[in-house]
Amino acid sequence: MKPPGEREPADGGTGLPGLRSWRAVYWFVAATFVLWAGLLTLLTRMFP
């Protein structure tokens, strides 16, 4: 947390290798959801 009175940068880097912008991180999270939903759908279809 920043010290009182010091302004925080509006949007810094992510510091993550391969995911340099926050937009890329959000797409990664969404893609992870799609992967999980797909795997769960597959499980449902495999064992109906």
Place this chain on the structure above:
Amino acid sequence: MNALDYVILFVTLAGIAAYGTWRTRGRRDLQTYLRGAGHTPWIVIGLSVIATQASAITFLSTPGQGFESGLGFVQNYFGGPFAMIIVAAVFLPIFRRLDVYTAYEFLGRRFDGKTRLLGAALFLLQRGIGAGITIYAPAIVLSTVMGWPLDLTIVASGLVVIVYTVSGGSEAVNLTQKYQIGIIFAGMAAAFCVVLARLPSGLRVSDALAVAGGLHRLQAVDFSTDVHQRYTFWSGLLGGLFLQLAYFGTDQSQVQRYISGNSLRESRLGLMFHAVCKIPMQFFILLLGVLIFVFYQFAPPPVFFNRIAWDRAAAAGGGPNLRAFEGEFAAANTEKRRLIQRWMDARHAGDARAEAAARALVLAAGQRSEAVRAEAKAALKAADPAVETKDSDYVFITFILDQLPHGLIGLLVAVFFAAAMSSKAAELNALGSTTTVDLYRHVIRREEGDAHYVFASKCFTAFWGLVAIAFALFARMSENLIEAGNIVGSVFYGVPLALFLVAFFLKWIGGTAIFWAAIITQALIFVFYYSLSISYLWYNLIGCAICVALGIVLQAVIGANGPAARPAVTP
């Protein structure tokens, strides 16, 4: 439980609580007390957010839900990742930029004092009830199964949390949650390994999944558009999005966790960690319940999992009738086991036709045994009208006590208490902070120093802890425990979410219009809840939509003559 279990249980819980109290003793400045130490890294924020949301109910009740209904409940969390993205991208930067202690301070700056008070009051009301459920839920199950006095279990576990939360504030909550979630993950992983090891020796994991699927326990995703169906892909994605957005964006118990980050980056990464981990975590907890279901296809299950209530009713006069059901249920399960063995033999022989025929017989046998169980529950209710016949919350703890080795039993019971304590601590911390910042400092005593407000916050935290204990002592609940918590959230979350969404995105709407829109909508939601039979997840979306629409209409009506909307605080 034997002496080893009790040692592990008490050393684990008391050790974490004592360590948290000692490490954070003597905090005097309001910043640290309400927002933590200021150097919290993303991984601690992520774990803390998980620990706050996942109470004892999650670990005690969810496996029972998997046992009874399968994996479908996982859809409840489908909106979560998108809610976390919205919170990280829109809500969080504003909370940090405005340097607020509570989310409702933002409402005061964007609208006016009365809207801030309304947001805080709705939070205090629903979270006050929620804190009672958080402490009651594990206590009722554990005290019944262990034979501990219920009141003593509630009071003892409640007081321990009050001590370290009052003493160290937000920093103590973050610190203890880190170790509590470690215990929780270790215990649940151990239980998962044990249930796999307890399956019959010739049964492969694929066979276990086939049995579970064949008996309708692996239907994780349902694309039905029927709004009366409780868990579907769409209710989870849309209703769940609004529920999770309201919870993470407007509930101070979560806001307080993620604004404690070292920087905007740390807070955002903590939220993204949760967004990625939550669905697989819930899936594995439900799968644990499904595997326990498979285990009990090969081992004799009790006819009713709350065996204490069953034995008490049997001893009180319903004995011969109830014992007869035990025999009938055991015979039905023996027949089912024989048919499952035939099914597996056909499966291993690769004979698809014989496999399909055997599976149909197993399904019919399963329906017979379920019919006996339903009759047994009806007989139990007749023998003891006060008994709760929904026993899914007792499935996991029964499995733990019957199948886990000593030592691990103590660890798993510690898991339930650690989870209860971690979520309750965050709730008390948030209730105390909101009462101090949004009511006491905003309305009653405006110009005091940090030490005064820290002391006030400690008093309010203790007060809410005692309220939660009192609620738990007098509560009587009938729904599945985890659903009870979600239902309370769904009834109360739509309106606060609307307040924040209007604040962020509809900048021409002023405080008076949205205030009255919120009051009317909350009253309507109560009416809908008691008169409609739709899935509770939809109430978030309905409440939010009505409140926003009413806000627009009221602003149009009063806008020309009423006070102008304040300049917006932009994202």
